[in-house]
Amino acid sequence: MFKSLKTFTRRTSGVLLVLTLAACGSLSKVSEHGTTDNPVWPDATKASFDVGSYPTLDSLRLVAPGMTKDQLYNLLGRPHFAEGxxxxxxxxxxxxFRTPQGDVTCQYKILFDNDKRAQSFFWQPESCASILGGGQPEPQTFSLNGDVLFAFGSxxxxxxxxxxxxRVATALGNAGKSSVEVVGHTDYIGSDTSNMVLSQRRAQAVRESLVGNGVPANVITARGAGETQPVVHCNEGPRAELIACLQPNRRVDITATARR
Known part of the structure; x- marks a missing residue:
């Protein structure tokens, strides 16, 4: 009886160990934000669904950051490899995929953040991304009036x-973006150093507000350009008139590129 109990215990421990390892299984080192510096691809011959599938391009074009596993399952079906x-x-x-040049086989990877929301997407080979059609669309841009966003010098x-x-965050969320760049700008009133610092702080404030409105933090970068990229040039005059003339230069530009 004791021998049987020991055998059962050893077998149970082995099963638990396998389950534990499977639970932690992951080919790529995925960060808490659902990103990785080195996507690692499984052996295509070891897919649990070894024949693969033929997805619709319309379904793939709907895939975007922030989606849940249920939403992706409904669009793409179950994943074809077992990571855990x-x-x-x-x-x-x-x-x-069936293309004019013949059949093409591709691997597709989705990484999730700690909240189990999709955040990163990869193709192997990378050329497979072009199958979705027409390359990357034109970036979506927003130029926000700095005097509306902030008080002067704030x-x-x-x-x-x-x-x-x-409003911008809603537009970005609806479109599904892979990268968002926020750039702060100032006029030339004040020193170069103070303007660069102010533009960076403003860009960061807009970034934090975008995140607060639901745009994934890991897709947004923020930087200041100071007074280096003016859109208007004004003649010197009374300070109030100069400030009014230079208003278009005080802005925050947001550029978003769509994910394929």
């Missing part, structure tokens, strides 16, 4: 500024 049993944050697919968003950023 519990807490999996990496899905891999084996897709086939980097604290006004109430009107918060509403403007929320």
């Amino acid at each position: 049993l519990v807490g999996v944050r990496e899905w891999d697919y084996l897709f086939h 980097a604290t968003l006004t109430a009107a500024g918060q509403n403007e950023v929320a």
Whole structure:
């Protein structure tokens, strides 16, 4: 009896160990934000769904950051490789496409953040991304009036500024973006150093507001350009008139590129 109990215990421990390893299984080192510096691809011949599938391009074009696993399952079906049993944050697919040049086989990877929201997407080979059609679309741009966003010389968003950023965040969320760059600008009044610092603080304030309105933090970068990229040039005159003339230079530009 004791021998049987020991055998059962050893077998149970082995099963638990396998389950534990499976739960932690992940080919790529996925960060808490659902990113990786080195996407690692599984052996295509070892797919659990070894024949792969033929996804519709319309379904793939709907894939975007922030989606849940259920939403992706409905669009793409179950993943074709088994990275684990519990807490999996990496899905891999084996897709086939019919093109004018013949059949093409591609691997597709989705990485999830700690909240199990999709954040990063990769193709192997990378040329497979072009199958979705026409290359990358034109970036979406927003240029926000700095005098609406901030009081003169301030980097604290006004109430009107918060509403403007929320409007942009809604547009970005609806479109599904892979990268968002926020660039702050100033006029030339003041020193180069102070203007660079102010532009950086303003860009960071807009970035934080975008994140607060639901845009994933890991896709947004923020930087200041100071007075180096003016859109208007004004003649010297009374200070009030100069400030009014230089208003278009005081702005925050947001450029978003769509994910394929």
